[in-house]
Amino acid sequence: MEMVPQTMPLRFIPLGGSGEIGKNLYVYEYGDDIVVVDCGLTFPDEEMFGVDVVIPDITYLLGKADSVRGIVLTHGHEDHIGALPWILKQLNVPVWGTRFALGLVRRKMADHPHLADCELNEIDPDRDLTLGQFKVSFYRVTHSILDAVGLIIDCPAGRAIHSGDFKFEHTPLAGPSTDIQKIALAGRSGVLALMTEVTNSGDPGWVPSETNVSRTLHELMSTAQGKVVVSSFATNIARIREVFHLSVEHGRKICLIGRSMRENVEVAHDLGFLNYPEGEWFVDIDDVASVEDGMVTILATGSQGERTSALSVLSAGSYRKLKLGPGDLVIISADPIPGNERPFYRMVNRLCRLGVEVVLNDEAQVHVSGHANVEELKLLLSLTRPRFVVPIHGEFRHIARYKKLALAMGWPGEDIFTLGAGDVLELSSSGARLAGKVPAGRVLVDGLGDIGKAVLRDRRHLSEEGVVVVVVNVDVQSGELVGRPDVVARGVVSNEDAEPFAEAVRKVVCSAIEDAEISGPDELESARAAIQSAVKRVILDRTGRHPMIIPAITLL
């Protein structure tokens, strides 16, 4: 009898994100080999009180640490590399990325020195990488950051294509266009699955060309009389380079403000992505006042209105040496990130208030997206013709729209998979199936460690209603109060009401203690409950609020 070799399936598992949509970190597993793709973070939403960053839960990887051959990065945006400092601390495996992506990772060493002990390997997109039984090939893509790649991931079970973030752009401002030929070749030899980003699946047509933005910026600079401020993402070196060129063309010196703008420009320059005549064209913020208004371009971080960012500080008029006013022009070369409209427009309003002319992307094309629109998503499907389609890296509404598009192109619904964090998708030539769930999801990082749900629940309560602390001392012999109860309220009443408020609380606490007849530790719990409910009632009557009430009873 001949032995038929058992083909193992390729296992694909997103570990970050939510149970609904997995994202930020993807596991490709074949037998004893695991390749991790990307290692990103997200920023907390408004319900995550006090949380600094949200990173993927890698419990699953820690249990198979010996199998992890490394982490391959598609590009250097924070939602693809930002969790590395935390993840590498728990699982120190080699990291592969393009030159610019690694440049941005290395920049994190200042805040996370332990990264210096990690193995960071630069990839050459024209050379394949062997990681255990996986072969990873790369194709260059255009995105809103330089040096981004898509991945062709081969293993004995078949080929997966992992799009990373991408768009098709025939005339990028810098860097190569997406390598359509290489994708087509990879597709022609048969693709088991396409893991594709779907961020812009609700946007029809093609993303307009970057050259439109260049043209608009040129026109705006041609007529500008005063200072010109351009704000864009600090990682968008192609856009920044264009602003450099246009400024030089219009005889304007360049002033960089915002830490990440200065650092990224330095990284890009050091790595050869950005050439400029040293010194000559730059002016420091401390000297910007000495340059004529019409002779300077200010490149600023803060296109999203982040509280402490450069443009936000400018809009508040808080730079001592750089003030904006009538005659100056602020170009926000970015769209508000969905969900971030409030701080974005709050900053725009402040700029308008200064009398500055503000140009947003809805008025003139000063920005284009870095993500593929509907027709580009279709093109990728046609180029790759995968057996199975796995939309990743979008919200559920984007996935729903993408699914419609793939159905219209002929893929049957059962060949399109939506994965939540921890969902295991097994893929092989004989089919694809969901094969259970592994631990995964969001880890909320606050200060030095992660925090749990109970802590967040308490913070929400505190944030909405405040806290009242009641301190009482009881003589265990007589069951009577010693001294008067101490009442401390925070976030409940204003200073002028504080004393009458405390007096009212004290009164009900005194009667509650009297009624409790405490004669030992056994009655403590019920006395606490009695104080809780009496104080709760009097505060609700007085203020209509439900603060957190913390009674502290000491028996003497």
Place this chain on the structure above:
Amino acid sequence: MEMVPQTMPLRFIPLGGSGEIGKNLYVYEYGDDIVVVDCGLTFPDEEMFGVDVVIPDITYLLGKADSVRGIVLTHGHEDHIGALPWILKQLNVPVWGTRFALGLVRRKMADHPHLADCELNEIDPDRDLTLGQFKVSFYRVTHSILDAVGLIIDCPAGRAIHSGDFKFEHTPLAGPSTDIQKIALAGRSGVLALMTEVTNSGDPGWVPSETNVSRTLHELMSTAQGKVVVSSFATNIARIREVFHLSVEHGRKICLIGRSMRENVEVAHDLGFLNYPEGEWFVDIDDVASVEDGMVTILATGSQGERTSALSVLSAGSYRKLKLGPGDLVIISADPIPGNERPFYRMVNRLCRLGVEVVLNDEAQVHVSGHANVEELKLLLSLTRPRFVVPIHGEFRHIARYKKLALAMGWPGEDIFTLGAGDVLELSSSGARLAGKVPAGRVLVDGLGDIGKAVLRDRRHLSEEGVVVVVVNVDVQSGELVGRPDVVARGVVSNEDAEPFAEAVRKVVCSAIEDAEISGPDELESARAAIQSAVKRVILDRTGRHPMIIPAITLL
């Protein structure tokens, strides 16, 4: 010598909103007569922890209570009538409004019984109203609510036109079009100032007609197989009426869900704005399961994703008797309110996850705005040709764009005024000028009363870092601790870390008390500070956090 009669100026003052942009309540003052226009509220932003509503500060009116002739409402939206329950409690003056606006005010009596004692007068838009030396005339306008009006306000100093919220719509689904002739006539006799809303000054062209929405809804219902859910603002009776008609046409019964949807439909019906064959066409949510899926339209509140609204509850699958799934269609007949994108799309994502087909306004025209676009704002300027222009009721960025538009139409910059809350604009035939500031702005209402800045600051701190209470008893004779310190933390550490955390805090508290050598109340303050700083340090080292620390020291 002849006496030249001194002409007094008309004073215009917004009292709500911020120091940057006044809104929600407007004062027209001439001599001893004050007419108030609108009395609206706004909802708290994400920084106003625990605040329920935000109302205008009427300190100025309370100081001139005898002069206030009444409050005139332009229409029944919450940002124009919502503050009445609070304001009338402080200043019980007559209110004038159209039938539907007053119907919505009366609906508030259930929650605010004292409104029953207030004087609510229905206006007839064809008849003028005399209030002291003011004559107020009305012209009908189209808006996203029925029975809306603009105001022509005459006094000896001249004529002001107060646009209210409006658009020009030649084919409204219900109610009359904006009365262009009456505006033109009022304009022809000379207008001192135009107070105009500018919400959509960033939107080019004209607002598309409501009939487009009707056509799209018709097409969607024609092909829908399962349940159809339409969500729109509960005040948009014209839209609701259209959904009724289309449902009847397609043989669908109507199920209303959400308190305000049911109540507003009732108000509109009782007042004659909405005719329907009683009973027959309606189905209660409890019986909706008995109706075939293809035979029912559900009209739901919650188009903004408000946490407890009907559509939000539906998206969470939490109605026992009404579940949505594949084959069902949800039409969100509204745009997300700027700044509200997060909850809006969060709900959309949940609906997509149920497998429901979701149609938003970016995919098919299922909504049009109620506010005038750029060309309509220009038309109003041409119809009224005011001497002075006062853009109101928009964000600063809207005002900046409007100003550009008015400049392009020939108004000099110095004749266009932007007012913050409390700014007094004096207008007369001899000119206009800013004449100081009166107390005004936002009052934050939480529970039963207003709250101050210090309370909000504490809540923000609590929300981000939590609170630690340290209770110690000290023997004043020996300066030594009695018993062990009690440590209560909320929103700081998870339950499993609570005990080691408390132990670490106790340790530093004990040494702090020892070092303090307390021998009487005089050392209390410094002991408190010592505990604060010791506890702060140990918590920062352990957790990287900065909770609020409340030390309570009792001397025995």
